[in-house]
Amino acid sequence: MAKVPVAGRVKTRLAREVGIVGATMFYRHAMRGVIAHLARQPFWRTVLVIDPDSGVSSRMLPGGVTRAGQGRGDLGVRMQRPMRILPPGPVCLIGTDVPDISVADVRRAFRQLGDHDAVFGPAEDGGFWLVGLKRRPRVIDPYRGRVPWSRPDTLERTLANLSGFRAGFTKRHHDVDSAADLARNRGRYARRVPPLPSC
Numbered sequence: 001m002a003k004v005p006v007a008g009r010v011k012t013r014l015a016r017e018v019g020i021v022g023a024t025m026f027y028r029h030a031m032r033g034v035i036a037h038l039a040r041q042p043f044w045r046t047v048l049v050i051d052p053d054s055g056v057s058s059r060m061l062p063g064g065v066t067r068a069g070q071g072r073g074d075l076g077v078r079m080q081r082p083m084r085i086l087p088p089g090p091v092c093l094i095g096t097d098v099p100d101i102s103v104a105d106v107r108r109a110f111r112q113l114g115d116h117d118a119v120f121g122p123a124e125d126g127g128f129w130l131v132g133l134k135r136r137p138r139v140i141d142p143y144r145g146r147v148p149w150s151r152p153d154t155l156e157r158t159l160a161n162l163s164g165f166r167a168g169f170t171k172r173h174h175d176v177d178s179a180a181d182l183a184r185n186r187g188r189y190a191r192r193v194p195p196l197p198s199c
Helices: 012-018 020-038 075-085 103-112 154-160 179-190
Strands: 047-051 066-069 091-094 118-122 128-133 167-169
Touching: 012 020, 012 179, 020 103, 047 075, 075 091, 091 103, 103 118, 103 128, 103 167, 118 154, 128 154
Parallel strands: 047 066, 118 167
Antiparallel strands: 091 128, 118 128
């Protein structure tokens, strides 16, 4: 899941503390780093799901990766859409603004889906940076009742919707939503990553 990195439209909570330019630059670096690190792996097929839909062909996004629009609706609706329309098999969605995501984290998530219905990558702020669904025998909906986003109980409320299903977990990571988060992660997102070709 990614946004076209337009100033003023990405990392708005972070922008309130560090300014629009700093927040946008962080997002651009983090997104490119995460995609470069994960997109070329042989273990899965990567699809970049873009918001807004009109940005699917944007030159601000890395090239060489299949793209699709997120469509309309709140975050839960937009996250559930790929779960319904992608080809059969387990699917993991990740955010592109968490510099620490590793190949091992995502591989562990897919392994969890071998005997779990859903898997989450918890975030330190109470949300999650990854959600995966087995999608068999049907696609379950973890976001019934309009899960509250960006709150300390976001993951807890999502898990409450999965009563009767088995949920697993991969590694916990920090979101970057404040100046303190940015300072802690600056070295990580600034590290050199293999570039992806432009469009």
